[in-house]
Amino acid sequence: QVQLVESGGGLVQVGGSLRPSCAASGRTFSFYGMGWFRQAPGKEREFVAAISSSGANSYYGDSVKGRFTISRDNAKNTVYLQMNSLKPEDTAAYYCATKIRGTSYYTVGNYNYWGQGTQVTVSS
Numbered sequence: 044q045v046q047l048v049e050s051g052g053g054l055v056q057v058g059g060s061l062r063p064s065c066a067a068s069g070r071t072f073s074f075y076g077m078g079w080f081r082q083a084p085g086k087e088r089e090f091v092a093a094i095s096s097s098g099a100n101s102y103y104g105d106s107v108k109g110r111f112t113i114s115r116d117n118a119k120n121t122v123y124l125q126m127n128s129l130k131p132e133d134t135a136a137y138y139c140a141t142k143i144r145g146t147s148y149y150t151v152g153n154y155n156y157w158g159q160g161t162q163v164t165v166s167s
Contacts, residue, residue: 045069045156047139052161059129063161065139066120073117075098076142078154079124081135083164091137092124093148101161102148129165136160 052064059166065077078093092113093102112125122139140154146154 044098045071045075045141047102047141047156047158049137049139049161051086051161052137054164057165057167060125060127061163062126063071063124063130063137063156063163064126067120067122067141070119072120075102075146076144076148077113077115077122078140078142078148079113079122079137080127080140080151080154081133082160083135086135088138088151089135090149090151091141110157126163129163130139131165131167134163134165136162 044066046068048145049065055061065134073082075097076095078089081091083148091107092111094113094115098115110128138160139158141156143153143155
């Protein structure tokens with residue numbers, strides 16, 4: 044069992060930056076690939092970024108490439124999402140999740156443990 048707690052969301056102006064984080068409980072954090080997803084009202088949950096268990100590989104959704112960076116610190120059981128050049132369309136609840144081993148990073152159904160989410164609002 045893994046428990047995930049996101050923090051670091053908030054209200055920011057267009058072009059600004061935020062760095063949400065996701066803290067995990069348990070000693071097996073370093074075994075898991077980790078992902079960030081987002082969901083806006085009335086829309087499906089969307090893949091944002093993911094990172095392999097070691098941190099050597101990262102993956103991004105097309106809408107955030109070049110603006111967002113995912114990283115992790117296995118010693119702190121924490122994964123981060125550096126969000127730069129934010130746009131109004133980035134407004135959503137952001138969730139972190141653990142990925143089932145051996146599955147694609149891009150599919151929401153391949154993640155089994157989820158946090159409660161942190162709200163990001165980008166104002167124009």
